[in-house]
Amino acid sequence: MSSSYLLSWRGGLLAWLLLASLITRAQAYINLGLEPRANHGQPLALWAQTVPPGGRVVFDSTVFRQGRGSLRLELPTAAEPRAAYISTSLVPLDSTRGQLVTVSVWVRTQGWRGTIRLNASNTATTIAGLTSQSAFAIDSLPNADWHRLALQLPVRAVAYSFDITMQLRGSGRVWLDDMQLSVRGRPLPELPVPATAALLLPAAEVLTTNWDFERRLPRLGGAYSPGATVTLDSASPQHGRRYLRLVPASAPGQRAPAAYLGALRLIPNQGGQRLRVMGYWRRLISGPNMGPAPSFSYRLLSFIPRPDGGTWKADTLGTTSNLPTPGAQWTSFAFEVPLQGLFSRSTDPAHLGALALSVVLPTPGALELDNLTFALDGKPYVPTGPPTPPPPTAAEQAWLRTVLKPLRLATPATAGSDLAALGTLLGPARLVGLGEVTHGSKEVFSLNARISQYLIEQKGFSGLLLEASPAGCAALNNYLRTGQGDPARLLAALDGWHTPAVLALVRSLRTYQQAHPSTPLLVAGIEVRQPEQALAYLGQLVEAKDDFAQPRLRQLAQLLIDYRHPAAEELDVRQRPDQPRDSLLAPLRRLLGELASGFDTRAKLGQPTSLQLLARQRYYLRLVEQGATWRRLDLGSAENYRQACLAENAHYLSQQYGGKLLLWANNRSVAKFIAPEERPMGEWLRATLGPAYLALGMLLGQGSFAAQELTGRWAPASLAAVRPGSYEAWLRTGPAMSWLGLSKLELTEDNAWLFQSQLLHDIGYADAHNQYMLHSLRGEFDAVLFIRDSTPVPQLARP
Numbered sequence: 138m139s140s141s142y143l144l145s146w147r148g149g150l151l152a153w154l155l156l157a158s159l160i161t162r163a164q165a166y167i168n169l170g171l172e173p174r175a176n177h178g179q180p181l182a183l184w185a186q187t188v189p190p191g192g193r194v195v196f197d198s199t200v201f202r203q204g205r206g207s208l209r210l211e212l213p214t215a216a217e218p219r220a221a222y223i224s225t226s227l228v229p230l231d232s233t234r235g236q237l238v239t240v241s242v243w244v245r246t247q248g249w250r251g252t253i254r255l256n257a258s259n260t261a262t263t264i265a266g267l268t269s270q271s272a273f274a275i276d277s278l279p280n281a282d283w284h285r286l287a288l289q290l291p292v293r294a295v296a297y298s299f300d301i302t303m304q305l306r307g308s309g310r311v312w313l314d315d316m317q318l319s320v321r322g323r324p325l326p327e328l329p330v331p332a333t334a335a336l337l338l339p340a341a342e343v344l345t346t347n348w349d350f351e352r353r354l355p356r357l358g359g360a361y362s363p364g365a366t367v368t369l370d371s372a373s374p375q376h377g378r379r380y381l382r383l384v385p386a387s388a389p390g391q392r393a394p395a396a397y398l399g400a401l402r403l404i405p406n407q408g409g410q411r412l413r414v415m416g417y418w419r420r421l422i423s424g425p426n427m428g429p430a431p432s433f434s435y436r437l438l439s440f441i442p443r444p445d446g447g448t449w450k451a452d453t454l455g456t457t458s459n460l461p462t463p464g465a466q467w468t469s470f471a472f473e474v475p476l477q478g479l480f481s482r483s484t485d486p487a488h489l490g491a492l493a494l495s496v497v498l499p500t501p502g503a504l505e506l507d508n509l510t511f512a513l514d515g516k517p518y519v520p521t522g523p524p525t526p527p528p529p530t531a532a533e534q535a536w537l538r539t540v541l542k543p544l545r546l547a548t549p550a551t552a553g554s555d556l557a558a559l560g561t562l563l564g565p566a567r568l569v570g571l572g573e574v575t576h577g578s579k580e581v582f583s584l585n586a587r588i589s590q591y592l593i594e595q596k597g598f599s600g601l602l603l604e605a606s607p608a609g610c611a612a613l614n615n616y617l618r619t620g621q622g623d624p625a626r627l628l629a630a631l632d633g634w635h636t637p638a639v640l641a642l643v644r645s646l647r648t649y650q651q652a653h654p655s656t657p658l659l660v661a662g663i664e665v666r667q668p669e670q671a672l673a674y675l676g677q678l679v680e681a682k683d684d685f686a687q688p689r690l691r692q693l694a695q696l697l698i699d700y701r702h703p704a705a706e707e708l709d710v711r712q713r714p715d716q717p718r719d720s721l722l723a724p725l726r727r728l729l730g731e732l733a734s735g736f737d738t739r740a741k742l743g744q745p746t747s748l749q750l751l752a753r754q755r756y757y758l759r760l761v762e763q764g765a766t767w768r769r770l771d772l773g774s775a776e777n778y779r780q781a782c783l784a785e786n787a788h789y790l791s792q793q794y795g796g797k798l799l800l801w802a803n804n805r806s807v808a809k810f811i812a813p814e815e816r817p818m819g820e821w822l823r824a825t826l827g828p829a830y831l832a833l834g835m836l837l838g839q840g841s842f843a844a845q846e847l848t849g850r851w852a853p854a855s856l857a858a859v860r861p862g863s864y865e866a867w868l869r870t871g872p873a874m875s876w877l878g879l880s881k882l883e884l885t886e887d888n889a890w891l892f893q894s895q896l897l898h899d900i901g902y903a904d905a906h907n908q909y910m911l912h913s914l915r916g917e918f919d920a921v922l923f924i925r926d927s928t929p930v931p932q933l934a935r936p
Contacts, residue, residue: 252277
């Protein structure tokens with residue numbers, strides 16, 4: 138580590154926190170490949186789109202030419218078809234200026250009537266004014282598999298913009314994928330776009346007020362590749378006590394990285410045509426090897442309100458030139474940004490704008506910045522961030538102390554005095570959803586296991602349903618009933634569930650089952666995403682020499698193997714639920730129907746002798762069909778379909794086995810309501826069972842958890858700090874672990890925050906780029922359990 142990063146022992150821990158280095162956040166990519174997971178789940182962050190009423194633009198993970206998905210546009214039939222547009226601006230232009238550029242995109246159509254137009258244009262400034270050149274290519278095939286649409290466009294050496302637009306006028310479905318730009322037959326690499334880092338931040342973290350660099354830097358992790366190392370230094374500031382030090386990480390000869398500085402809040406009705414940015418910089422190298430001078434890139438952003446809080450979209454991009462070269466001493470600089478384009482859009486103060494600012498770093502050597510200030514039309518402008526929610530009031534905290542019921546982990550479930558009130562809350566419930574904000578918290582596993590043991594052993598519940606593989610859980614259920622097998626080995630087959638708390642729960646339930654043999658317990662899975670496992674288990678329910686069933690099971694297995702790539706026909710379960718032409722589902726459903734009919738007929742003729750076995754065979758036939766259908770749907774429809782299947786499976790098991798059951802799943806699954814466009818499992822169950830279904834949500838305050846990486850490995854991850862105005866900000870003022878009933882609350886001044894949508898940790902299995910989402914606790918859950926401190930759950934070693 139270089140001496141510039143060493144801290145004096147006199148600074149202590151506080152100085153280390155203030156000066157600790159951070160890697161700059163990556164800029165966004167245009168995403169010409171149209172990948173659904175690009176830019177931290179914001180694949181169209183740098184694309185503008187216009188869609189007529191009744192149309193939609195979605196990413197499709199089941200139909201693609203390359204990568205993991207494509208962009209699907211659906212346009213409705215109309216007497217006078219209106220056009221849909223998606224467009225972007227190519228930046229930077231260095232690799233295209235003065236070149237003959239080929240622009241291409243792969244297109245697929247279904248039931249299409251109309252034209253598809255690929256258009257590219259570039260604009261330059263000449264002594265005669267603005268001049269623009271464009272080229273286009275048109276396609277109108279009604280039903281066609283992937284085919285390439287391409288054009289060629291000469292780009293001026295002085296071009297300052299290069300725009301690409303897809304125009305679709307007509308009705309039907311169109312898929313777009315794998316857009317490319319190439320010069321002399323060689324594809325141009327896609328580079329990060331300067332001044333776009335703000336688009337990758339959670340919306341609430343975009344606006345910056347720390348322009349004098351006196352306060353601690355924000356969290357900037359999650360870069361695609363390191364662009365620069367950024368630190369706060371205090372050796373010799375120009376102003377105040379600290380300044381910003383930026384060291385480029387790229388090697389000489391590589392493209393200069395752009396380090397994101399922040400975003401400046403702008404409000405349209407404040408007026409203003411020009412923003413002046415001023416500050417000081419220095420560069421502690423000199424001589425012939427100092428390289429090009431640093432510069433700034435900026436991008437105007439506009440805020441689009443949405444029910445989940447809104448999002449920022451990119452607008453005009455600009456760069457600076459002819460700034461004074463920084464030397465060894467602090468040197469002032471200034472540049473102006475025209476704002477006409479931003480302020481002409483709206484005068485509504487709710488429609489915020491922002492200026493995202495990055496500094497382009499030359500190599501080699503460090504650049505230091507200090508004391509950025511601003512002027513709007515010649516008048517000083519002091520930027521402000523969004524209003525910060527106030528902390529909970531004394532009255533709100535006092536109210537919480539009267540309603541929060543403390544919980545404990547160390548106490549055995551059999552000594553569950555702290556759980557007695559929670560048991561009373563359940564009332565007539567026959568199916569209770571136990572939520573979890575993440576599947577990687579040790580404390581969540583421990584608390585849910587303790588509650589499960591208490592309700593089964595003390596309150597007459599007879600089983601546990603898991604958001605896990607039904608086939609894997611069937612082996613666990615057999616262990617509970619018979620004691621056959623090693624529970625640690627059986628849990629290893631359930632990825633994410635082989636934890637010490639679950640193992641201890643399973644062993645405890647086995648002991649309870651031995652003491653109460655007349656009351657059989659149930660552990661079952663309801664997940665639909667493993668049709669191969671369901672099919673393999675179904676094979677175990679059929680005799681090996683069954684000449685009727687075994688050949689059909691082998692055909693089903695082959696269909697699922699061949700289904701690694703989607704069929705040519707697109708699935709539309711809303712319009713054609715039977716799907717007679719679907720190359721996967723039609724033969725799969727035929728085989729499943731033959732098996733179901735055969736099993737039923739043989740059962741009624743005396744084979745097999747157990748109707749219970751027939752019910753299990755039917756259940757696993759349904760699981761295979763659910764899993765196969767789920768895979769054929771686009772991302773949005775697939776999750777809604779999965780949630781409906783989870784509810785169907787939970788309800789079936791509840792009816793089949795009777796008794797009261799617990800349902801352990803993610804918060805978003807057990808919730809009674811999420812959003813109008815999402816229908817979780819809990820909403821289906823509440824509509825079916827009424828008050829006999831109860832939803833308990835789980836909240837976490839701070840600490841860490843285990844997150845599942847793309848490789849399947851579980852690794853520690855940090856919980857985002859509790860934000861002001863989040864539900865956790867109120868609940869953490871009470872006991873370290875507690876629960877709160879929500880269904881019978883009456884609105885008062887002291888609990889009004891519970892009657893509003895607030896931020897809430899929302900994670901799941903993997904670490905989330907934005908761990909907070911807007912939720913409505915009272916609408917989603919009947920009660921919530923809160924754990925202030927979380928640690929990563931350890932996974933058991935696989936036998």
